[in-house]
Amino acid sequence: MGSTGSTPTVTAVTVPDAAAMQDLGRGLAPLLRPGDLVLLSGELGAGKTTLARGLGAGLGVRGAVTSPTFVIARVHPSLTGGPALVHVDAYRLGGGLDQMEDLDLDVSLQDSVVVVEWGEGRVEELSDSRLEVRIERALGDEAPGEGDDERRVTLTGLGDRWAGTDWAVLLPAGAGEPVDSV
Ligand SMILES: Nc1ncnc2c1ncn2[C@@H]1O[C@H](COP(=O)(O)OP(=O)(O)OP(=O)(O)O)[C@@H](O)[C@H]1O
Ligand SMILES: [Mg+2]
Numbered sequence: 001m002g003s004t005g006s007t008p009t010v011t012a013v014t015v016p017d018a019a020a021m022q023d024l025g026r027g028l029a030p031l032l033r034p035g036d037l038v039l040l041s042g043e044l045g046a047g048k049t050t051l052a053r054g055l056g057a058g059l060g061v062r063g064a065v066t067s068p069t070f071v072i073a074r075v076h077p078s079l080t081g082g083p084a085l086v087h088v089d090a091y092r093l094g095g096g097l098d099q100m101e102d103l104d105l106d107v108s109l110q111d112s113v114v115v116v117e118w119g120e121g122r123v124e125e126l127s128d129s130r131l132e133v134r135i136e137r138a139l140g141d142e143a144p145g146e147g148d149d150e151r152r153v154t155l156t157g158l159g160d161r162w163a164g165t166d167w168a169v170l171l172p173a174g175a176g177e178p179v180d181s182v
Helices: 018-031 048-059 099-103
Strands: 009-015 037-043 073-077 085-087 112-117 130-137 153-159
Touching: 009 018, 018 048, 018 153, 037 048, 048 085, 048 112, 048 130
Parallel strands: 037 112, 037 130, 085 112
Antiparallel strands: 009 153, 073 085, 130 153
């Protein structure tokens, strides 16, 4: 719905622990450009914010990327002259896109990388092209939030923007220090 005719590009990776999830975010950052929309989906505690934290580190933005519990969206300006990261919790964005436009962020979404948790069915209209990142717990893991547990992450690039993306850069689940959580 809303995407162009090009074939989606899909890749899936296994992520053993939270540090590796941050590394995945760091690895994804170089693929992102101003105006990109990234939708993070997965149940409570799946690791959406953990991935976003790594993305923020990889993009070199200011401020800790945390659960935007008390705000719907938070702008993290770049420290390196790149795009800002706009981190949105759409769970609370009942009104969808209209409400998003009403947020009055002091940054243009076209100039930013917009990462949305719980965005499915709410913010797709922001962009014809988008990257959908689905995080799933490995089967049999029934202790959410306790310790590190394997996740399966599926990345689907929809629209012309993502046609022919070389996902290989993500596969050597990178080195790098975990980012401190707050
Ligand atoms: N492989 C893994 N990847 C990511 N997080 C993991 C993994 N294993 C365990 N965890 C833990 O799961 C939790 C994920 O929390 P996080 O806030 O990132 O989830 P979320 O999807 O953003 O949740 P919410 O829906 O509440 O926003 C953290 O406590 C993290 O340490
Ligand atoms: Mg979260």
